[in-house]
Amino acid sequence: xxxxxxxxxxxxxxxxxxxxxxxxxxxxxxxxxxxxxxxxxxxxxxxxxxxxxxxxxxxxxxxxxxxxxxxxxxxxxxxxxxxxxxxxxxxx
Numbered sequence: 001x002x003x004x005x006x007x008x009x010x011x012x013x014x015x016x017x018x019x020x021x022x023x024x025x026x027x028x029x030x031x032x033x034x035x036x037x038x039x040x041x042x043x044x045x046x047x048x049x050x051x052x053x054x055x056x057x058x059x060x061x062x063x064x065x066x067x068x069x070x071x072x073x074x075x076x077x078x079x080x081x082x083x084x085x086x087x088x089x090x091x092x
Contacts, residue, residue: 005048007055007067012048019049023057025065 005012005020014020023045043065045057051067058068 002044002046004046005051006045006057007047007051010048010051012051014046014048017046019052021047021052021056023047025057025059027063027065 002022003014005014006023025043025045027041027043045065047055047057047067054070055067056070057065059065
């Protein structure tokens with residue numbers, strides 16, 4: 001359950017979804033052995049309004065999820081970052 005801003009230096013508590021941005025990532029869990037069945041799970045993260053203006057959530061090819069600074073060219077726009085592995089991004 002999401003209860004605070006994903007930016008650890010902020011950690012603003014989530015009370016309402018009026019501001020900020022929710023990020024949803026598709027995370028595979030379980031064995032990485034070839035042929036083994038892998039379970040899938042959606043993980044939800046929230047960046048508060050001030051943090052979402054300059055930061056975004058990303059997922060590496062290894063599945064690690066982190067907070068990253070937005071490139072200056074896309075701040076304040078709704079453009080997507082090429083290669084970002086975000087399964088879904090919802091703006092509130």
